[in-house]
């Protein structure tokens with residue numbers, strides 16, 4: 001039984017006051033046992049507030065990014081150990097904005113995945129092709145390379161220790177989501193790959209879809225057989241919209 005996981009990636013948005021208002025509103029909306037795992041990814045400056053306001057609630061939280069070394073001379077970085085120490089549960093690894101704006105490659109992303117796991121965090125590994133790759137029929141080739149490099153040295157004993165987010169780059173922040181049938185086809189291919197690499201644990205890893213998910217289209221994705229949740233950017237900035245999206249995972 002794969003519990004749906006719906007995550008809010010705030011990216012570089014919100015002040016402290018806006019974050020607190022958001023947490024209060026979401027806590028008003030969400031019942032004690034929501035039936036779906038809700039994860040908030042605030043920017044690093046607001047992680048302390050997530051810890052303060054969400055601890056003991058049904059909502060968990062994580063970091064959008066962290067450096068794989070536990071400590072050291074890495075000015076401006078925050079380590080996986082530091083975010084785990086604060087109480088984070090999840091770490092986004094390989095988001096397309098980290099890959100394309102900040103030049104992160106599959107090798108660094110793999111280090112982050114392994115370091116996150118060692119620190120007790122659950123990585124949400126984002127994979128996805130560019131529009132030109134899809135148009136050229138190379139979407140799976142790209143995603144398969146991202147998976148095999150990032151997970152090369154990972155051994156997975158329990159499916160809850162990893163989440164994959166399939167996020168076609170051309171669908172992120174554009175208002176143009178993937179076609180549900182294409183998202184399902186990719187999620188099924190990812191699941192097959194995970195089952196081959198990790199056996200039973202791999203076949204039960206949760207797979208999210210991300211890319212222009214909104215309240216209006218959430219059900220189209222969240223009811224697909226191999227999609228177990230969503231990673232939501234823009235629409236997650238509003239707690240009411242985020243909760244509406246999450247409820248679509250309940251069927």
Ligand code: PEP
Pocket residue numbers: 009167171172173174175210211212213231232233234235
């Ligand atoms: C994301 O940031 O991962 C994302 C999918 O953004 P959006 O929902 O805005 O497309």
